[in-house]
Amino acid sequence: MKLNLKVWRQKDRESQGKLVDYVLEDLNPHMSFLEMLDTLNERLILAGDEPVEFDHDCREGICGQCGMMINGIAHGPLQNTTTCQLHLRSFTNNETIFIEPFRSQAFPIKRDLRVDRSAFDRIISSGGFVSTNTGQAPDAHALPISHQVTEAAFDSAACIGCGACVATCKNSSAALFTSAKINHLVLLPQGKEERQERVIRMVEQMDAEEFGHCSNTEACEVECPQGISVLNIARMNYEYNRALTRRK
Amino acid sequence: MLTTLSRKMLLCLTGLFLGFFLIIHLLGNLQLFLPVEEARLQFNWYSHFLSGNALIKMVSYVLYLSIIVHVIDALIITSKNRKAAKPYQKDHRGRASKWYSRNMGVLGTLILIFLVIHFQNFWYVYKFGTLPVDSNGNKDLYQLVVTTFQEWWYVVIYVLSMVALCYHLIHGVHSALRTLGVFHPKYVRWIKVVGAVYAIMVCAGFAMMPIYIFITTG
Numbered sequence: 001m002k003l004n005l006k007v008w009r010q011k012d013r014e015s016q017g018k019l020v021d022y023v024l025e026d027l028n029p030h031m032s033f034l035e036m037l038d039t040l041n042e043r044l045i046l047a048g049d050e051p052v053e054f055d056h057d058c059r060e061g062i063c064g065q066c067g068m069m070i071n072g073i074a075h076g077p078l079q080n081t082t083t084c085q086l087h088l089r090s091f092t093n094n095e096t097i098f099i100e101p102f103r104s105q106a107f108p109i110k111r112d113l114r115v116d117r118s119a120f121d122r123i124i125s126s127g128g129f130v131s132t133n134t135g136q137a138p139d140a141h142a143l144p145i146s147h148q149v150t151e152a153a154f155d156s157a158a159c160i161g162c163g164a165c166v167a168t169c170k171n172s173s174a175a176l177f178t179s180a181k182i183n184h185l186v187l188l189p190q191g192k193e194e195r196q197e198r199v200i201r202m203v204e205q206m207d208a209e210e211f212g213h214c215s216n217t218e219a220c221e222v223e224c225p226q227g228i229s230v231l232n233i234a235r236m237n238y239e240y241n242r243a244l245t246r247r248k
Numbered sequence: 249m250l251t252t253l254s255r256k257m258l259l260c261l262t263g264l265f266l267g268f269f270l271i272i273h274l275l276g277n278l279q280l281f282l283p284v285e286e287a288r289l290q291f292n293w294y295s296h297f298l299s300g301n302a303l304i305k306m307v308s309y310v311l312y313l314s315i316i317v318h319v320i321d322a323l324i325i326t327s328k329n330r331k332a333a334k335p336y337q338k339d340h341r342g343r344a345s346k347w348y349s350r351n352m353g354v355l356g357t358l359i360l361i362f363l364v365i366h367f368q369n370f371w372y373v374y375k376f377g378t379l380p381v382d383s384n385g386n387k388d389l390y391q392l393v394v395t396t397f398q399e400w401w402y403v404v405i406y407v408l409s410m411v412a413l414c415y416h417l418i419h420g421v422h423s424a425l426r427t428l429g430v431f432h433p434k435y436v437r438w439i440k441v442v443g444a445v446y447a448i449m450v451c452a453g454f455a456m457m458p459i460y461i462f463i464t465t466g
Contacts, residue, residue, distance in 0.1 A: 006337075006338075008337070019337055069336055069338075071338060071340055072336055072338040072339045072340030072341060073340050073341065073343065073344075074341075098337060098338035100336055100337060100338070103333075103334035103335070103336060104332065104333065104334055105331060105332045105333070105334060106332065168341050168344060169333070170329070170333060170341065170345075170350055171329035171332055171333055172329070172332040172333040172334070173252075173329075173332070203251055203252070203253055204251060206252070207251050207252050210331065210332055211252075211332055212252075212328055212329035212331075212332030212333060213252045213255065213256055213325050213328060213329055214252070214256070215329075215349065215350070215352065215423065216349070216419070216422065216423035216426045216427075217344075217345035217346070217349040217350055218344075218345055218349070219341060219344035219345035220344075222343075222344035222345070223341075223344050230426075231431045231432075231433060231436060232431075233426065234426045234429055234430060234431035234436070235429070235431035236253075237253060237256075237426065237427055237428065237429040237431075238428075238429025238430075238431055239429075240253045240429075241257070241428070241429050242429075244254075
């Protein structure tokens with residue numbers, strides 16, 4: 001199949017980027033989107049041009065490294081998938097595809113489609129941990145936790161931190177990411193100990209990174225590859241209000 | 249400096265208070281649907297009672313303050329959001345959310361413009377203008393309402409503003425409850441429904457008033 005690409009090319013953080021047109025022919029519709037970009041890069045290298053830089057790692061949809069705006073949608077038209085799990089069969093022959101990096105004040109562009117998502121790392125290091133010396137892995141039944149609670153914690157922990165929520169949000173809010181990282185800990189007994197300091201520190205760090213406000217449009221849940229529920233945000237609000245009123 | 253969550257809480261609390269006021273305002277104004285002469289005496293007595301009551305006076309100051317805080321807070325929030333978000337060359341993000349959820353600021357601005365017109369129509373004239381009195385000696389606000397709504401363009405402005413208010417409230421109620429921290433799926437489901445029913449009933453109720461008066465007295 002044939003695709004007309006409009007790819008965002010930007011040399012570094014400071015320089016002005018622009019969309020560059022590329023036409024790829026003889027593509028296999030069963031290729032993944034990233035394999036299509038690999039093909040483009042091979043051709044660029046053979047022609048002596050700079051390849052298009054993009055982030056990727058596992059290519060199995062679980063690491064959260066890949067991520068780009070495809071036709072104005074985070075991770076492309078397929079819902080609940082990462083970019084690496086998107087295949088060319090989701091597009092039509094001769095289609096024009098816009099490929100842009102995730103855009104946000106908090107995600108500066110490093111080069112082409114690669115953005116700096118270390119703001120997420122700083123939110124995690126501000127409180128997304130349990131500061132107890134756990135030693136050896138405890139016996140599974142040493143600390144009874146009900147099945148529903150375990151599943152709920154797992155649902156929040158499923159966040160892979162790809163940044164699609166921020167890229168999709170009209171305000172570039174990191175509320176979905178931050179709330180998922182708060183909730184998977186607060187649901188479990190080990191994480192309950194520091195719930196107050198954790199939520200306050202992580203929210204303050206989220207603000208310091210210059211993410212916007214959550215407007216509850218719920219777009220983030222729709223485009224999230226893991227389908228992380230927006231109710232995480234409501235629970236973060238609950239935890240935050242609780243911490244403000246009960247903090248000593 | 250307030251955090252993003254505290255700013256939203258301020259918006260939520262002022263918004264909920266304004267939303268609660270709308271119910272009282274609607275219930276009071278239902279008197280306009282009475283037969284003409286009964287409505288005149290009843291409505292004018294009600295207006296006189298409200299303006300003379302010390303408790304209502306205090307509540308009205310909270311109301312004015314809520315409007316101002318709600319607007320200023322929304323402006324601060326919007327300016328931070330504008331700085332945080334970067335535009336796309338091709339943007340198809342709208343597929344994932346409702347248009348009125350994304351445009352609360354636009355809807356809010358329309359409502360604010362409406363409020364200026366609304367205050368100028370009735371509140372300003374009642375407080376600072378001169379009105380004839382009815383047979384009970386109360387200022388004849390009812391006549392002012394009737395005269396205003398005999399102009400078709402006022403009816404159109406009022407009805408369209410209620411449509412904007414309705415969408416603002418549908419998103420507003422549901423969003424405010426999220427900000428308060430209601431996260432249980434059981435409650436979240438019916439809050440969305442209750443919020444929408446409230447928004448539609450309040451706005452349809454208000455929109456019916458100018459239409460009713462235009463048709464019956466025009």
